[in-house]
Amino acid sequence: MTDLPSHLSEEVHLAFPSRDALAIEARKLDFFYGRTQALYGVDLPVERHKITALIGPSGCGKSTLLRALNRIYDLYPRQHAVGRILLDGHDVLADRKSLQRLRDRDGGGDDTAMVRSPVDVAGLRARVGMVFQKPTPFPMSIYDNVAFGVRLYQRKSRAEMDQIVETALRRAALWDEVKDKLHSSGLGLSGGQQQRLCVARGIAVEPDVLLLDEPASALDPVSTAKLEETLIELRQDFTIVIVTHNLQQAARISNYTGFMYLGRMMEFQPTEELFANPRGQRTRDYVTGRFG
Numbered sequence: 001m002t003d004l005p006s007h008l009s010e011e012v013h014l015a016f017p018s019r020d021a022l023a024i025e026a027r028k029l030d031f032f033y034g035r036t037q038a039l040y041g042v043d044l045p046v047e048r049h050k051i052t053a054l055i056g057p058s059g060c061g062k063s064t065l066l067r068a069l070n071r072i073y074d075l076y077p078r079q080h081a082v083g084r085i086l087l088d089g090h091d092v093l094a095d096r097k098s099l100q101r102l103r104d105r106d107g108g109g110d111d112t113a114m115v116r117s118p119v120d121v122a123g124l125r126a127r128v129g130m131v132f133q134k135p136t137p138f139p140m141s142i143y144d145n146v147a148f149g150v151r152l153y154q155r156k157s158r159a160e161m162d163q164i165v166e167t168a169l170r171r172a173a174l175w176d177e178v179k180d181k182l183h184s185s186g187l188g189l190s191g192g193q194q195q196r197l198c199v200a201r202g203i204a205v206e207p208d209v210l211l212l213d214e215p216a217s218a219l220d221p222v223s224t225a226k227l228e229e230t231l232i233e234l235r236q237d238f239t240i241v242i243v244t245h246n247l248q249q250a251a252r253i254s255n256y257t258g259f260m261y262l263g264r265m266m267e268f269q270p271t272e273e274l275f276a277n278p279r280g281q282r283t284r285d286y287v288t289g290r291f292g
């Protein structure tokens, strides 16, 4: 890990929740795109049943950090993380090495090795779901969109699946708008509805953690408000991490906020504290709109 330049190290202020309360945690995480380092020794504690927001200027590493938490970067060549990501105290990155060892021993990348891994990647992504910036419904019915992930992992009767789909759509505050057209295409919904459909698809598999990467950036103010209400409701059952450029949004919905800068976690505080009393000069400048 590269040390923090001294002019920045004085500005690091991290007030972390108790370790027992964490659903997922990054510790001393470095991240590389090929040889380019994008994260430097980042710590991120994510408390259970809370919303944690990541803010910071463009290119500071928010999306990279989010993508590391469920190893979605594994889908891309030459991207790798070094450090620890603990899900229920279980190191998701260490398992990557054991998975690789199993594959090497078995002479290739077959799925048997994957199944024997303590945390297989598909299983990890079921526990740590993700909603992207642009709504990404699959080209299939609303019902099938929500049932999709569940079918990957579990066998359910028709009646059980109906119940799962209804519950997920209710929790995503979309049920009333779609209950009479469950078998129409998800692509026929408005942008805001599509994004709530993606939330419903994400929560239908009952993940521990839901990651959202600027989920409202393509939405109008009314859809944004609805999505925010939905996320606040979902906090009762899930743990949420959200990347946002919208500081008011972070202030409105999150319990904790992390301010990132140049690939570092500069400040992490309860949200009210970070906005009312930012400790570092750079955090202060960012939250008061002096740069960004």
Ligand SMILES: Nc1ncnc2c1ncn2[C@@H]1O[C@H](COP(=O)(O)OP(=O)(O)OP(=O)(O)O)[C@@H](O)[C@H]1O
Pocket (backbone or CB within 6 Å): 033, 036, 038, 056, 057, 058, 059, 060, 061, 062, 063, 064, 065
């Ligand atoms: N696929 C990639 N290949 C190489 N470098 C990348 C790649 N994706 C991101 N980066 C670099 O990693 C750094 C962090 O990018 P990241 O997208 O995580 O920032 P961000 O804070 O989410 O930015 P934004 O707010 O603009 O979305 C940036 O310097 C970016 O250029």
